[in-house]
Each structure stands twice: as C-alpha cells, then as structure tokens.
Amino acid sequence: MTLSKQQLESGNEFAPRFNQDGLIAAIVTDAAGGGVLMFAYMNKEALRLTIETGEAHFWSRSRGKLWRKGETSGNVLTIREMRIDCDQDCIWLMADIRGEAAACHTGRQSCFYRRIEMGKEQNPGLSFVDE
C-alpha cells in the first residue's frame, strides 16, 4: 500500500522510501557530542538489522555487501536513538562511540575532518579541522 503524502509525513507508520538502487541515506551523529560522524547508505536488510540489534549496519556500495559497522575494526556504533525525516527517505542515527574509537576508516573519529573554505568564487581549498 502506498501512503499519501499526508500519511507519509504526518502519520506514525514507518514507511522508509528506498531509492532506485534499493538504498536509503543514513546520517550518524555522536549522541554525546552531537557532531556528524559519518554518512552511509542502508538497504532494507541493513535497516532491519540496525533496528533489531541496536547496532549500525550499512550497505557498502564500493564492496557491494552488507556491512556491520565495526565488524573488522571493532568500532561498533551502538544506536541510542533513530529518527526518520518528513518524507521518509533519510535516517538519522544517534550513536554512542566508545572512547577514542573511530567512525572513519582513516582512523579519525569523524569522517568530516576537513573544512571547505567559504566565499571562494572558484577552487576553494580544504583545511584540516583540529580535533
């Protein structure tokens, strides 16, 4: 059954909208600090497993496989709260990250470790954020 725009946006029925590749966007923030840790995509199975287990699962587009975050690094993301946006095509995960644990594969806590220089008409550079 397809929900109306009104039901989709104002109801309490969970009806995630996956894109043409079967994926939904997922933003992960640090439940304590509030900053954005990472951004990834989930397929239906990753979303189901995240809801059931309380640990973040994603779909790796580069590797073409389901991915339990931390399965190799040990840096599991435990979900404190999950939200969905108005038109149900994006998930927000508030996660607990342990101590010095990294959400980013580069070893940094957050994937967003570089700033874009604002106000540049062309070729803005990037500067590294002190963390």
Add this chain to the structure above:
Amino acid sequence: MTLSKQQLESGNEFAPRFNQDGLIAAIVTDAAGGGVLMFAYMNKEALRLTIETGEAHFWSRSRGKLWRKGETSGNVLTIREMRIDCDQDCIWLMADIRGEAAACHTGRQSCFYRRIEMGKEQNPGLSFVDE
C-alpha cells in the same frame, strides 16, 4: 584529473564526487544546537552558490530545479561552516537558523521529528518527538 584515493582522502584539494545523477548528499545541522535539521542533495551549481554566498542552495529532485533554501518561506539557512567527508561524496553544513524558523516544509524546525521504535522485529512504529 582524477585524484588517487590517498589524495582524495588525505589532501587539501576540494574534489567533490557527484553521483550518476550529478548530485552530492548534504546534511544540515543547527550550528548552535547541533541537531540534524534536514538532508538534501546539491548539484554542482547549488554547491558553488552555497560556497560563494554562504546561504544554502540545493537541487530539488521532486521539482527538478535549483532551490535557494528559504526563497519562498524566508527561512534562509546561513552557513557558519562547511565540511566534506573522507571520500568527498557528502557535505556537512553547520547553519544558523533564526529564532523559530523552520528548516522543514511542514513548519517544524527539523525534518527529523519522528523516532523509529528500536528492537522491533517487524513493523516498528514512529513516535513524535517533543520539541
């Protein structure tokens, strides 16, 4: 020129990666409160205008047009800081939102006004967040 993975992730060259539709994901958080306000996509022009003007611009997939956030509602998002993630396929905007201004078209400050019930094996419901 295509950057190596090393240059893309560890360099200070801005090289945003647009998807097959010419879009890049953009997360907007409240620079003061820290919560996620909205999620949208930018095309190259929207990204350029955001960097140049310091006000958020997006590409509306539903309307098929460039969209200066707040052009009809007046709820302009002024960018305090922009970051990009490790593999340069997602932008994080930290925005100033004025007073009671809404980032969501439903009139709410954030698009993420509903929680997903965790731990449910099937059909989790949504509950509205008190704000």
